Structure formats: C-alpha cells, structure tokens
Amino acid sequence: MIRTIGLVVLVAVTLVGCSTPKGNNADETQQIGIEHTRYQLDNGLTVILHQDTSDPLVHIDVTYHVGSSREVVGRSGFAHFFEHMMFQGSQHVADEQHFAMITEAGGDMNGTTNSDRTNYYQTVPRNHLEKVLWLESDRMGFLLPAVTVEKFENQRDTVKNERAQRVDNQPYGLRSERTSEALYPAGHPYSWPVIGYVEDLERVGVDDLKAFFKRWYGPNNAVLTIGGDIDIDQTKAWVEQYFGPIPRGPEVEDLPKTPVTLTESRYLTLEDNVHLPFLQMTFPTVHARHPDEAPLDVLADILGGGKTSIFYKNLVVSGRTVQAAVSHPCRELACEFQLLALANPGVEPNLNDLYERFHQTFAEFEQRGVQPDDLERVKMSIEARTIFSLQSVASKVSMLAYGQTFAGEPDLVQADIDRYNAVTAEDVMRVYEKYIKNNPAVVLSIVPMQQTQLAVAKPQYEIPARDIPAFDAVQEVAQTPIEDSFDRSQIPPEGKPPVVSVPDFWQTQVLDNVPLLGVTTSETPTVSLSISLEGGPLLDPIDKAGLASMTAMMMNESTTQRSNVELANALSKLGSSVQFSASGRFTTIYVSSISKNLPATLDILYEKLFSPAFLEADFNQLKQRSLQAIQQQMKNPNALASRAQSAILYGPENRVSMPDGGTYTTLSNIQLDDVKAFYAQFYNPAKANIVIVGDIEQSLAVRLLAPLKEWAVANYEIPAYAAFPEHNEGKVFLVDKPGAVQSVVSVVRRSMPYDATGEYFRARLMNFPLGGHFNSRINLNLREDKGYTYGANSYFSGGKTLGIFAAGGDFNAPNTLESIQEILREMSEYKRDGITAQELAFLKSAYTQGDALDYETPAAKARFLRHLLVYELDKSFSEEQLAIIQGITAEEINLVAKALIQPQDMHIIVVGDATSLEPQLAELGREIIRFNASE
Structure with missing residues (x-):
C-alpha cells in the first residue's frame, strides 16, 4: 500500500504517540511522542524497541528499504514477488511453517509492499516473541537455500492471480497504472506498478529473484521494530543472538528525489466495464517531507476533503457526480496532486463538461481564498487523529519503522504536528499558484465500453511502447557464511502464556429497558459510543428495500438548526465523528471524540437524532447518488456474487434476499415521506442498546447521556421471515460477466444462526482445518x-436468526471447473476421513492463545460489549468456549462434519464469462441456471 492518500490518510498513519490532550488542566506546551530505544547492531541492522505493557502482546515489524522503485525496466514486480517468497520457508523453517506457527500461536501476520519499502509483521501473545525473532532472522539470513523452482513457479502464479483479482478483473482497476505510465517518464522508478506487469513476471527466472534478494535484503537495509509487553534487556539479548551473526549485505544508498514536471497536459481515455464515467486530473508536485508537502495537503483538504470542501459543494451537492475528492498522495521520491470524480450519467455524463467544472472550482477557490475555519479544521484533525493513533501497538510500531526508514528519525509525531500547525493561508495559496494553477496535468477519462465520446475532448496522449533492454546474465552476489553460536535448527521454546481476562465493564440503564454497557480505560484520552436500534433493513417494506439505509443517510444530513455543511464543519473543528448507518439487523449510530470535546460532540448527536430536517434537496441528491452507485456495483463481480447468493438462498419474498441498500427498483420506489415515516416509527429506543468505551467514568457517561431519557419509546415488531426456497439438490447458478479473467465462486447453503457455545460454535471449530485459516486444506490446495x-x-457465518456455510474464492477463469471440483473433493474427503490428530492439536492451540489480541483497542472492547448485548450473553461465555475447545475430541469434530458438510446439497454460484464457462460447468453433472443478479 502507498503511504499517503491525501491529508486525512497522511495524518492517520503518520502521527502516533503518547499524549495528554490539550485542555484547561493540561500543559499546552507538552510534546507528544513515542517512547522508544534505538540502537544498531554491528551488521547495520537498526533496532527500535517500544515498551507498552497495557496488553499481553507484542508486535514485530521488519521493514526493508526496497520497493518497486529499486527495480529496473523489464523486471517489474520483484519486490512484491519477494513479499510472497519470504513466506515460503527458509533453511530452518519448512514450507508454510511460518504461517502455521503464527496461527498456532493465536497471532496475526502479513506483509506489504509499496514503491519504497517492503515490510513483514506479526502480532502475537508476548510469550512467542523469541519464536518470531527466530522466524524473521531465518528468512533474513537463510532464505535462499529453501528457494526452489517449484516454489518460484507457484508464487508467480499466485502473484498473477492477485493482479487479476485486484487490478484486471476490477472496475477502474487500471486507473493508477495508466496514470503513472503517463505522468512519469520511461525508466522513472514510479512509472511501473508495484505488482508488476505480467509479461515481466513471465520473463524472469529463479536466479534473477535470488540475485535481487542478495542485493537488497541485508540487515544494513532493514529496520527491526518491536513494541508491546516486552522486557527490554531480554529482547536486546534475543535480537543480538538471532540477528547479530547475519552479515551485512551490499551497501545501499538512498535514491535521489525525482519529482517530475510536464510541459503540456496529457489526455488519456480508458474503456472499461463500468457504469459511471470517471475523471481524474493528476499534477506532479514535490516529494515526501518536502517543505511544501504540508501546505499541499491542506490545499487538498480545502478543495476536496469532505462535505466542507468546494468540490463537494460544486460537484456532489449539485448532483453532477456521485463522488468527488481531492488528495495529495506522497511517496519517497515524488508526490501527486489528484482530483477525481465519478460522474452521474443522469446529470453530467460528458466528462468534458465535468473537466470544465474542475477549472471553475479552481477559479472559485482563487476568489474565495483560505478561510480561518479551513486551517482550524485541519489542525484539529491532526490533534484528534494523533490521539486516536495511540490505541494500537501495531500502529505505533509501524510509524516508528516508517520514520526511521525514510527520515532517519523514528519518532516524527511532534515534527508532523508542528509542520501542519505552521501552515498559513499564504502558504496554501502559494503552493496552489506554484503547482496547480494553469499547470499541465495528466487527465484520465474512464468511460463505459464503446462510449469514448464521453471522454474529455482533447488530443489523446499515447503511452510510449515499453523499450525492454537485453539483460545480461545474472551477476552473482557473494554472501558471507553465517556462524552461529547456537543450534538454529531448534525452534525456541514458548514462554509462559499470559493470563487474559475479559475487560472489566460496568452496566446501567439510561432509560427503562435500554442497557448501557461501558469500559473505562485511560490508555488514550478518547471516547467511542454506539447506539444500536434493532431492526434496521429488516424493517423495510419488501418493495422499498433500502429505506432503512436511506433514512440513516438522511440522518447524516441537515438538521432544523444547521445545514449538513455547517454540521460537518463543527464536527471537524472538534476532531469528532457522528455517523448513522443501517446494515444487517441494526441501525447504528457511531460517535467518536477526544475526551475533552465529548460534551460538544454529544450536543451535535442530539441535534441530529432529535431534529433532522429531511430536506427535499438532500433526499434527491442522496437518492440519485445511491441509484447510480447501485448500477456501478453491478459491474463488480464480488457484488454480483453476493447479490446472487442472498437471492438464491432466501427468495424474493424476503427482505434479506436483497442488499442492505436495496435494488435499483426498490430504491426508486422510496419517497421522502417514506423516510419521515420510517424515522417516526422506528427511531426510538424500544429495541436499543448503548455501548461506551474510553476515558470516561460511569457517572459522567450517565450524566452526558441524560438527554436520551427524553427519547419516547414506541414498540414495534420485526417482521417474520417468509418461507425460504427449498431445493432437492444443489444446482449451478451462473451469473454472466462477459470477458472476466477470473471467476468468483461460492459453494453455499443455509446453515444455523450464531450461538456462543452450541452447534454453531462447534461448527466453526470443525471448519478450521478445512478452510478456516491460511494453512487450511482448501487454501493450501488451490493457492499453494x-x-x-x-x-x-470456507466458513460458517451466523447472525441472530440466520446463517450460512460457504466455500470459494476468485479463480483463474480457465481453471474454474477444476477449482470447484477441488473444493467439493476437499469437503467430501474431510467429511469421510475426519480431522487428523495434528490438525486437532493445531486447532486447540490457535483458539486458546489468540485471546491475548482480542481486547487491545477501544474498538475491540466495544465489539465485545455489543456482542454481549446482541446475543444476551454473560461475559463468562468465553470461559465456556475455552472449556469446549480444551475438551473437544476428534470424534466430536467428525460427527459435526458428517452432519453439516453436505456438498451434494450446496448450490454453486459462479460469476464469470458465461459463454466460456457453461461448457466447463456442464461436467459437474448439475442443472445450470443462468441467473440475473442485476435486477
């Protein structure tokens, strides 16, 4: 993932630390930062340690200063390819063992690659720290002996599948790739995609990859960052033991900053399988941490940072676009200023007209200038997002690693606060004049297939053909032998497991029969509140599905006292959020605030909750945007699969057969009076529950929530389900997506609803070896x-009244049949032969150790409390689950498998190119039904 996408994301990911919020009783000059210890091993490895004993877990990150920018023309995708190869075992770690060991420890792990760096990270209970250091050091120093041609070919296929799934088979998937090709000259480190070109991946061999590893993955090009419940001295000793003997790699110099300039604008048109025409302007600017980065970020926020922005007013409120935004994503070597909009084809389908609106907005900004509220919003958002970033050890570790890798200084928290606080109105206007006004840009039009007349009417720029050089033979990079003082083949022992208990919480009532659960925690000065009203979309009339969702969206708009822009401005200046949504079984109101601003934030909540304006203009705008978004969703293969699955399982007589937001037809039926009636009938606390977590005592919470006592109760009933469709045997339902390079497959049937300690819980245990984790049978077979x-x-998913069992994924189109056959075979064999002793032991270990990670953040604590309320559970349910896991036998697991795995009765839903797929699927011997998921 690229580091920054506009100001909002930049602030969210770069500002972390330990702070006391500014306020009447706080030191206004207090510096905010992350306490850490930094040192360097003799081999050049930089080590950063951060101690946080609030939860019994540790987060380990290894960041290598190598991304796609270190590649050369014709050999793109190496850094990302190596992200995959680093999980395929090393000299002392077997193939897939890394995933298995972290999963068995109850931990999480992954890796990411962007233009400038690759990182690998794990979060585990604290007693597994030594084991993770052994794993990471082994793949740093001993990867290549385990790299085989077979593994290389397998991961090449996996990367190609990833590209197909995330880029080639997704609407607008080529947007960034085409923009980079036009913006940067051939050979520029950002002119090719991080994931690489398929032809480049096909061109190289295993020796090329080995040479790339030897060049860039030495300890002197890495930062090891460890945070959490650690003993500093012991951690230093382990780091020295496992990483100290690894020799330095070749020396690495920073790449020069390479921002680009354009002599004239470049206009591109891309035809795609989309419904909404798309326009993007991209201006080259500076590089990350350049003095002008911060004012450019502020400029982006003013122009297109939400409801308070000029873009939102001119393009979204006017109905010309479904979405419009401005951002300033920055990378190590160069930044881009991006303006984008999804056109509303019912109002402004021609992108040439929309392009003119962009320029009119620039002209308006020049006349308007920078207003005081603009800077106040930005600076308050920095403070709020800084404080919220403190909630996770992983976030703090990631930012320490980022600061060290790119700035040579781990803790950039105060420096970032200072540089944004220093931005003036004059700075913003200066960077606008310098980098944006009358400057050339890359202008990309994405239009529906065979509708190029909708594109910006300018001479088209042709991206030059790639000039691939002849490659010399791979140059061998010498490696110094590693001499250990210990037996590296021995897996380090685990320490004593931490004792984890569920969060202490308090319980009371705000008004009769409305439970309020809370957790008081002073780790960060933040508060999160949720109010859940049971019913949500289930209360929709069948012919007006989407009414609950539309009502929630209207609750986010104007009140009788203030416009939606005024409300958005007030919330931004508080650094707070108040958001209404409706999904699944609930309408939910989410509130987040730093502690000192909670009273003012709750005042806005009450204004929104009790005084919605329900303006015709707001309704018409939201309805049109939603209708266009629904039509666009029908171009997404995963959305089509989800839509088909619900319709097939639950039938047209049931509300649950349709998306939360409704269909084009049902949403078209909704009028503003329907919204008003839904609010009047169902926005009351008859079936409500409230959860509050954060830096707030029970007494203060009750006092601040006292206005809810005036909320009148009006009982209502949630409609019962109509009869569900019954099928004597499983069928194939084929949804056509012409030209799809992948097929989305779901093998599915209805199953039981959620329970905490009964059949559903045991079913999830049973499924774990089959398809419930990375090393499961299905994933190892079909991916690895x-x-x-x-x-x-494969998975069981259950709610309060309904549940499903499903298996599937996104598969290469030519291998659709084989993929389905393998899924069915794995199910049948597991049902017949049962769980192995090794799988049972692995299951018990993974399920019993992961609770150390379950309650770290306020959001996790809040999820736990909502879970208790929704399913009416006592907090001791987790102890009952632990007893079940510890005592369950293979025989019990196998009985569950025999009862619940019925592959012959499961429907097979396939979204892909029907013309090519239908002959394949006929070999399954099942009835094939063409299903229209777009209605």
Missing part, C-alpha cells in the same frame, strides 16, 4: 499447490 487463486476458504 494448484496456483488457481490468490486465496480460497
């Missing part, structure tokens, strides 16, 4: 062995 997919799984 066959190379048909980027990932495949």
